Amino acid sequence: MFMRPTFRLVRDNTKIQFMRGRIMGLVVSAILSTASVVMFFYPGLNLGIDFSGGIVMEVRTPGPADFGQIRAALAAEHIPEQGVQQFGDPSEVLIRLGAQPSEAAVQQAVTRVRAALEKAVSGVKVLRTDAVGASVSSELFRNGLLALGISLVMILIYIWFRFEWQFAIGAVVTLILDITKAIGFLAITRIEFDLVMVAAILTILGYSTNDKVVVYDRVRENLRKYKTLPLRDLIDLSINETLNRTLGTSMTVFLASLPLALFGGESISGFAWVMLFGIIVGTSSSIFIAAPILLFLGENRLRREAAPAATPAARS
Amino acid sequence: MMYFTPLKTAVILGLCLLGTILCIPNLFPAPAPWLPWRQVHLGLDLRGGSYLLLEVDMKAVVKERLDSMVDAVRQALRPGAIFYQTLEAQPDQNRILLKLRDPARLDAALAAIRPLIAAEGRASTPEFDVASSPDGTIVLTLSPVALNARALGAVQQSIEIVRRRIDETGVVDPQITQQGETRIVVQLPGISDPNRIKELLGKTAHMTFQLVDETANPNAGGVPPPGVDFLPMQDNPNQKIAVRRRVDVDGGDLTDARAGTNPQTGEWVVNFTFNSIGARRFGDVTRANVNHRFAIVLDGKVISAPVIREPITGGRGQISGSFTAQSANDLSVLLRAGALPAPLTVVEERSVGPELGADSIRAGAISLAVGFVLVIGFMATFYGLFGWFANICLVVNLVLMLGIMSVLQATLTLPGMAGILLTLGMAVDANILINERIREEQRLGRPPLSALEHGFTRAYNTIFDSNVAAFLAHVMLFIFGSGPVRGFAVTITVGIATSMFTAWMLTRLLVSRWYIERRPQLLPV
Numbered sequence: 001m002f003m004r005p006t007f008r009l010v011r012d013n014t015k016i017q018f019m020r021g022r023i024m025g026l027v028v029s030a031i032l033s034t035a036s037v038v039m040f041f042y043p044g045l046n047l048g049i050d051f052s053g054g055i056v057m058e059v060r061t062p063g064p065a066d067f068g069q070i071r072a073a074l075a076a077e078h079i080p081e082q083g084v085q086q087f088g089d090p091s092e093v094l095i096r097l098g099a100q101p102s103e104a105a106v107q108q109a110v111t112r113v114r115a116a117l118e119k120a121v122s123g124v125k126v127l128r129t130d131a132v133g134a135s136v137s138s139e140l141f142r143n144g145l146l147a148l149g150i151s152l153v154m155i156l157i158y159i160w161f162r163f164e165w166q167f168a169i170g171a172v173v174t175l176i177l178d179i180t181k182a183i184g185f186l187a188i189t190r191i192e193f194d195l196v197m198v199a200a201i202l203t204i205l206g207y208s209t210n211d212k213v214v215v216y217d218r219v220r221e222n223l224r225k226y227k228t229l230p231l232r233d234l235i236d237l238s239i240n241e242t243l244n245r246t247l248g249t250s251m252t253v254f255l256a257s258l259p260l261a262l263f264g265g266e267s268i269s270g271f272a273w274v275m276l277f278g279i280i281v282g283t284s285s286s287i288f289i290a291a292p293i294l295l296f297l298g299e300n301r302l303r304r305e306a307a308p309a310a311t312p313a314a315r316s
Numbered sequence: 317m318m319y320f321t322p323l324k325t326a327v328i329l330g331l332c333l334l335g336t337i338l339c340i341p342n343l344f345p346a347p348a349p350w351l352p353w354r355q356v357h358l359g360l361d362l363r364g365g366s367y368l369l370l371e372v373d374m375k376a377v378v379k380e381r382l383d384s385m386v387d388a389v390r391q392a393l394r395p396g397a398i399f400y401q402t403l404e405a406q407p408d409q410n411r412i413l414l415k416l417r418d419p420a421r422l423d424a425a426l427a428a429i430r431p432l433i434a435a436e437g438r439a440s441t442p443e444f445d446v447a448s449s450p451d452g453t454i455v456l457t458l459s460p461v462a463l464n465a466r467a468l469g470a471v472q473q474s475i476e477i478v479r480r481r482i483d484e485t486g487v488v489d490p491q492i493t494q495q496g497e498t499r500i501v502v503q504l505p506g507i508s509d510p511n512r513i514k515e516l517l518g519k520t521a522h523m524t525f526q527l528v529d530e531t532a533n534p535n536a537g538g539v540p541p542p543g544v545d546f547l548p549m550q551d552n553p554n555q556k557i558a559v560r561r562r563v564d565v566d567g568g569d570l571t572d573a574r575a576g577t578n579p580q581t582g583e584w585v586v587n588f589t590f591n592s593i594g595a596r597r598f599g600d601v602t603r604a605n606v607n608h609r610f611a612i613v614l615d616g617k618v619i620s621a622p623v624i625r626e627p628i629t630g631g632r633g634q635i636s637g638s639f640t641a642q643s644a645n646d647l648s649v650l651l652r653a654g655a656l657p658a659p660l661t662v663v664e665e666r667s668v669g670p671e672l673g674a675d676s677i678r679a680g681a682i683s684l685a686v687g688f689v690l691v692i693g694f695m696a697t698f699y700g701l702f703g704w705f706a707n708i709c710l711v712v713n714l715v716l717m718l719g720i721m722s723v724l725q726a727t728l729t730l731p732g733m734a735g736i737l738l739t740l741g742m743a744v745d746a747n748i749l750i751n752e753r754i755r756e757e758q759r760l761g762r763p764p765l766s767a768l769e770h771g772f773t774r775a776y777n778t779i780f781d782s783n784v785a786a787f788l789a790h791v792m793l794f795i796f797g798s799g800p801v802r803g804f805a806v807t808i809t810v811g812i813a814t815s816m817f818t819a820w821m822l823t824r825l826l827v828s829r830w831y832i833e834r835r836p837q838l839l840p841v
Contacts, residue, residue, distance in 0.1 A: 005700040127672040133663040147796035206786035213782040249745040256741025259686035265679035
């Protein structure tokens with residue numbers, strides 16, 4: 001254990017012809033992403049209050065919570081709740097209220113819910129209150145989209161600058177496909193889409209980019225090394241050479257996220273599940289999406305340029 | 317590549333040591349006040365507390381400015397007997413509309429108004445843009461520059477008043493900062509029910525002393541006579557009082573206000589003291605109006621309207637008006653802290669109780685520990701000795717991250733803890749790249765030293781490119797994110813930076829020391 005590696009993920013000299021599955025990979029990805037986009041509109045995302053506006057209160061009752069009693073208490077005060085549900089422990093309750101007509105109404109509603117609960121359930125404790133007004137929620141949503149968009153553009157520019165435009169387009173198209181799938185995952189699982197999810201998606205974006213760059217980096221290096229090898233074989237070779245690393249890194253990030261999903265508590269486990277999904281998608285897309293796109297875009301161009309290039313260093 | 321001068325070795329180890337030292341302040345409180353004791357702050361989601369996002373009502377700021385300008389214009393036109401059909405503030409368009417009865421007096425009116433604008437504009441550009449047309453219309457538009465300056469002033473003044481009000485409540489270590497152009501973030505550690513604070517911040521607390529018009533009957537309905545408003549009583553909104561619009565003394569001239577009890581009746585009152593200007597005015601007005609009623613108006617509501625029995629010249633007075641201990645105390649806090657330039661609305665509130673915070677810390681710590689063990693186990697199993705080099709770097713990486721975050725006094729949130737864990741997972745990527753590369757180079761037939769040299773050099777390019785791309789995504793998250801999510805972005809960006817250092821410098825140093833020590837014929841990769 002302290003000297004030689006105990007296991008290897010992939011044997012040396014592995015030669016899997018990944019590019020044979022390129023059409024398959026792209027088709028499957030396109031279907032999944034299309035389905036995700038459809039699900040984005042119907043049934044749509046389960047928007048958290050960060051983006052929809054409204055109120056969420058998490059309360060703890062002394063014994064197991066009596067949901068009927070809490071609902072009745074709110075109804076008695078004419079507070080229209082959108083959900084009273086268990087949250088983790090049986091004694092913990094999550095109360096949701098929809099968006100309110102004005103900022104002042106949001107504040108009043110918080111006070112009224114608190115008062116109604118304290119009257120109805122003795123010993124109740126409000127653990128958490130989140131109240132987001134309409135102006136803030138739309139702004140948070142816009143900022144989230146902006147962060148996503150600008151990140152993509154910066155990644156595009158960076159890869160273009162460091163590699164060739166075919167690489168940049170390949171990476172960004174793949175990233176967009178990855179993100180749509182993550183959104184489809186959110187729509188299916190009904191995991192609440194809030195600010196933390198934007199962080200998750202951006203992290204997936206970062207991780208997935210990282211993974212693509214490693215494969216691309218090897219393709220670039222091999223382009224200089226093997227002047228005559230067809231691009232298709234060259235991409236296969238590059239993927240195989242980096243396969244141990246690709247799988248190794250995705251496994252460590254996966255292992256790091258897994259405990260968050262299992263023990264991280266209600267508020268962070270959603271984030272972790274999306275991360276786990278994103279790691280699988282991001283890793284497979286490096287091989288089955290980003291590489292085939294590069295093959296299609298670069299079939300003739302990358303090779304023709306490379307052949308007469310006498311000084312390989314000039315291209316980096 | 318694999319040779320380290322003693323100086324370089326010392327610098328690398330020194331940086332690691334420095335990181336460790338920087339972590340120490342997190343372990344216990346400062347032993348002496350003069351020590352630079354920088355710690356990582358726990359976010360409100362972990363230690364419990366409230367986060368309030370307040371919006372300064374800029375419309376009110378503009379409206380107030382326009383209203384006072386209308387008054388100034390009215391007074392400027394009076395001496396020249398320039399009559400007008402319309403003189404009104406149009407706050408939605410940030411302007412004042414003036415329509416003269418006689419278009420021929422346009423020049424005279426402009427001449428009367430010009431000095432007002434010159435006098436108001438402290439900056440190089442005038443505060444109002446003046447436009448006139450021959451039909452006798454003059455439009456004064458608040459210039460965008462002046463608008464911005466006024467907004468900035470209002471927000472900064474609001475921050476100051478908010479701070480004073482919160483300080484009065486005894487909240488420990490509140491943080492009050494500006495966000496964007498018109499918003500204020502208030503963070504209150506340890507306050508899980510911010511209701512009282514919200515009540516204190518919900519009032520502008522603009523107090524004025526105005527004379528009551530005893531000839532008008534406000535409760536009979538009808539329109540108030542010119543220069544008079546019908547204002548509701550604070551404790552009974554149905555009862556109205558006819559108050560003259562002219563402000564005789566302003567609450568801004570108060571120097572102190574304290575809650576107390578009236579020794580005769582035992583009821584709660586607020587005792588106040590004026591500064592010299594306020595005291596003189598108060599004295600003058602009360603002297604001239606003995607046996608008349610004087611209204612004390614707070615935010616458009618009459619607290620009380622007592623009859624002046626005798627001139628009050630000492631600059632001291634008392635407000636009574638069915639107070640409780642709490643409301644008397646709140647009013648005195650508000651008066652001492654001063655009036656807000658504009659109303660504040662709470663647009664976002666997040667509060668977390670201490671129990672939930674403790675739960676989150678526990679959940680985060682368990683996840684962190686389990687994840688750490690899993691990653692270390694993976695590296696040991698799949699990379700052997702070189703995996704252990706990576707694991708040493710992982711520990712150092714964690715220490716460096718904490719050290720840098722301590723120096724930055726960054727805030728650790730629950731998503732931030734998730735970020736640390738993810739970073740640990742991603743940090744070993746650099747080591748995996750290096751190990752794989754060295755292995756490849758060795759398989760190509762290179763002797764150990766050459767394989768190490770080539771392995772590190774080639775892996776470096778990849779590590780750099782792949783990390784920069786991920787770095788960009790998280791910098792965006794920091795710029796556009798808010799609250800706990802920013803904490804996540806901070807930990808990840810710091811983690812990417814430290815992992816590049818540990819992989820590139822520390823791993824290489826460890827491997828090179830090991831190589832010199834052992835001189836192996838074959839690298840165990």
